[in-house]
Each structure stands twice: as C-alpha cells, then as structure tokens.
Amino acid sequence: MKILFVSHDANRAGAQLFLLNIMKYLKQKGVDMHLLLLGGGVLENEFAEICPIFFWPNSNLQKNGLKNALSKFVRSQNEVDVTQQLLESLKSKNFDYIYANTIASAHVLPKLTEFVNAPLLAHIHELEFSIQLYSQKNDREFLFKHAKKIIACSKAVAENIIDSHGISAQKIEVIHSFVDNESILNRIETVNNQAIKSKYNLPESVFLIGGCGNAEWRKGIDVFLQVINQILNTSNENCHFVWIGVKKEGDYYEQISYDIAKMGIGDKITFIEQTPDAVELINCLDIFTIVSREDPFPLVMLEAALAQKTMIGFDKTGGCSEFIEEDAGIIVPYLNTFVMASSIIKLFLNQSYAKQLGQKAKDKVLNKYSFENSVLKIESLLGTF
Numbered sequence: 001m002k003i004l005f006v007s008h009d010a011n012r013a014g015a016q017l018f019l020l021n022i023m024k025y026l027k028q029k030g031v032d033m034h035l036l037l038l039g040g041g042v043l044e045n046e047f048a049e050i051c052p053i054f055f056w057p058n059s060n061l062q063k064n065g066l067k068n069a070l071s072k073f074v075r076s077q078n079e080v081d082v083t084q085q086l087l088e089s090l091k092s093k094n095f096d097y098i099y100a101n102t103i104a105s106a107h108v109l110p111k112l113t114e115f116v117n118a119p120l121l122a123h124i125h126e127l128e129f130s131i132q133l134y135s136q137k138n139d140r141e142f143l144f145k146h147a148k149k150i151i152a153c154s155k156a157v158a159e160n161i162i163d164s165h166g167i168s169a170q171k172i173e174v175i176h177s178f179v180d181n182e183s184i185l186n187r188i189e190t191v192n193n194q195a196i197k198s199k200y201n202l203p204e205s206v207f208l209i210g211g212c213g214n215a216e217w218r219k220g221i222d223v224f225l226q227v228i229n230q231i232l233n234t235s236n237e238n239c240h241f242v243w244i245g246v247k248k249e250g251d252y253y254e255q256i257s258y259d260i261a262k263m264g265i266g267d268k269i270t271f272i273e274q275t276p277d278a279v280e281l282i283n284c285l286d287i288f289t290i291v292s293r294e295d296p297f298p299l300v301m302l303e304a305a306l307a308q309k310t311m312i313g314f315d316k317t318g319g320c321s322e323f324i325e326e327d328a329g330i331i332v333p334y335l336n337t338f339v340m341a342s343s344i345i346k347l348f349l350n351q352s353y354a355k356q357l358g359q360k361a362k363d364k365v366l367n368k369y370s371f372e373n374s375v376l377k378i379e380s381l382l383g384t385f
C-alpha cells in the first residue's frame with residue numbers, strides 16, 4: 001500500500017498532530033507513504049523522519065538547509081513549470097490512495113487528481129464557519145463529490161456536512177479525533193507542577209482557571225475575558241486566569257489586549273505563547289474552559305480530560321457538548337458568560353464535585369476515545385476501496 005498524504009501545513013495544531021500520529025503508526029506497519037505539504041511549520045522535521053516530503057509551490061518553507069535551497073529553486077522558475085514538475089513526479093509514484101487532511105487542502109485536489117489517479121479519502125476537521133473560511137466553493141464541492149469516503153472527526157462535523165452540503169450519510173464515517181493517551185498520561189504523572197508554574201510565572205496557592213488555543217475569533221479568547229470579568233465582579237475567591245497558546249501579535253491579539261487594559265484585569269491573567277509544555281500547563285489548572293464559538297472536537301479537551309480537569313464549555317459549538325454530555329463536565333448555553341462564571345464559582349465552592357467530573361472525563365477518554373480505536377478504523381477504511 002502506498003499513500004500520498006496532503007496537509008495544508010505543518011504547524012503544531014490539532015489536525016496536523018492527528019495526522020502525524022496516524023503516519024507514525026502506519027510507518028510501524030510498513031506502509032509506504034509520502035507527504036505533500038501546502039505550507040510549512042514547526043512539525044516539518046517530525047514529518048520528514050517518517051517519509052519523503054513534497055512542497056507545493058509557494059509553500060511557507062522553513063528557511064534552512066535543504067528547504068532553503070528548494071525555496072530558492074522554486075522562486076527561480078516559473079511557478080507553472082514547477083507545479084507541473086511536482087505533479088509529474090507524484091504521478092510517477094503510483095499511489096494507491098490520496099489522503100487529504102482538512103478542508104484547507106481542497107484547493108489543490110482538482111489539479112492533483114488529474115495526475116495522481118488514486119481513490120481520494122478526505123478527512124474533515126472543520127465545522128461550517130471554518131469550511132467557508134478555509135475553502136472556496138468550487139474546491140470544496142470537488143472534494144465532497146470526488147472523495148470515495150469522508151472521515152468526520154465528530155458527529156457534529158458529520159451532521160454539518162450532511163445538512164449544509166447535501167452529502168449522503170453513507171459516504172461519511174465518524175472517527176473521533178484522538179491523542180496518544182499513554183504518552184499524555186506519562187507526561188502528567190511525571191510533571192512537577194511547582195516547576196512549571198515557576199517557569200511560566202504562574203502564582204502558587206490560587207485557583208487556576210484556563211483555556212488553550214490560537215488567538216482568533218473562533219477560539220473565543222474575548223469570551224474568556226468576559227467570563228473573567230463576571231467572576232471578578234461577583235466573587236472574592238483567590239483566582240488567576242491562564243490562556244495557553246496565544247500568539248502575541250495580530251489584530252485580534254491587539255483587540256483583546258485593549259479590552260484587558262480597559263477592564264483592568266491585566267494582573268489577573270497570564271498569556272502563554274505556543275509551547276511544547278501545553279499538557280504540563282493544563283495539569284496545573286483547576287478548571288479548564290472551552291469557550292470556542294466553533295470547535296469540531298478539540299484535542300486539547302481530551303488532554304485536559306486525561307489530566308482529570310473539570311471542564312466547562314458552551315452548547316451548540318461542536319464537539320465539546322458531544323464529549324462532555326451529562327457526566328464529564330458542565331455545558332452552559334451558547335456564549336452565556338454569566339452562567340459560565342456562576343458555574344465556575346460553584347465548582348470552586350464544591351471541589352469534591354469538580355473532581356468527580358474530572359474523573360468521569362478521564363474515564364470516558366480511556367474507554368471511548370483511544371488512539372487504537374480510531375486508527376484501526378482508519379486503517380480498515382483504507383482497505384475498503
């Protein structure tokens with residue numbers, strides 16, 4: 001079996017890490033793989049340890065070593081010629097499958113499938129706002145029409161594809177996203193919380209409430225600020241707030257920084273940029289909030305569950321309520337920051353109940369959302385067409 005994987009970039013984010021784990025597993029099984037990257041990122045080297053990598057012209061390549069030479073080569077030639085050479089090279093590999101990861105890969109598929117004559121498997125990690133944002137109408141229609149099978153990372157994603165794009169339910173397979181449970185648990189068991197708090201200047205002996213994700217509208221850091229404001233205005237509890245994964249630049253970050261200054265809460269919140277210590281930081285929290293406006297099935301939610309963190313999120317946002325249900329955390333009405341803040345205060349006052357919810361969340365991940373369950377389903381799919 002020979003597979004061409006397609007990824008929109010190699011940044012350290014959920015869909016890309018998911019793909020990396022799948023490819024690591026398939027490498028151990030002896031599967032022949034190549035990866036087509038449409039953009040660069042910090043995971044390039046990890047992908048390169050698994051299989052050969054091709055870069056789509058104008059990819060955001062890391063400017064070092066071979067990649068720098070390739071980038072210069074690409075810039076020195078006509079882009080059409082370079083694309084043609086790439087496609088001819090891919091054609092010569094005689095792939096058995098094309099595996100397109102995320103809707104953001106859709107724009108290359110019409111041209112790619114002209115040369116690579118192999119069944120297309122599409123893995124969709126996005127709900128409708130992101131589908132509209134990261135793909136053009138013609139490209140996503142091509143993907144939905146020509147994919148032999150569509151993997152949806154959650155029931156919410158599957159339902160949206162059916163309802164919004166008219167795709168038959170028989171064409172869709174729900175395979176929940178996963179993390180490496182064993183690896184995450186090992187990190188949690190060995191972490192020194194005091195050292196992590198010291199490293200990132202987090203206060204000791206306070207109730208830590210946090211979230212994790214990029215600084216973008218969809219992830220709802222501005223909503224998190226509203227929750228903070230509600231808590232500080234209605235409670236005297238000794239709390240501090242943490243957001244992990246913020247890129248401290250761009251319009252959205254400037255906007256939330258403006259709000260923080262106006263609210264006067266700068267001393268109550270710590271922003272931490274993207275870091276490989278995200279799991280260790282989550283383990284230091286008491287409450288993990290999921291304040292996204294849209295999030296199909298956030299992997300960080302599974303990491304927080306494995307750390308037995310009490311989770312609270314909004315209804316009608318995707319995978320959050322799908323996972324938490326009635327027993328593994330608290331779901332509040334969409335963007336109702338008052339109810340979320342009130343619920344967090346109640347959890348602070350009833351920490352035994354909070355710990356019970358955290359234990360339920362951990363048990364649920366271990367019983368239902370394992371790497372083995374999901375990757376075996378994907379492996380099985382590859383043998384059906």
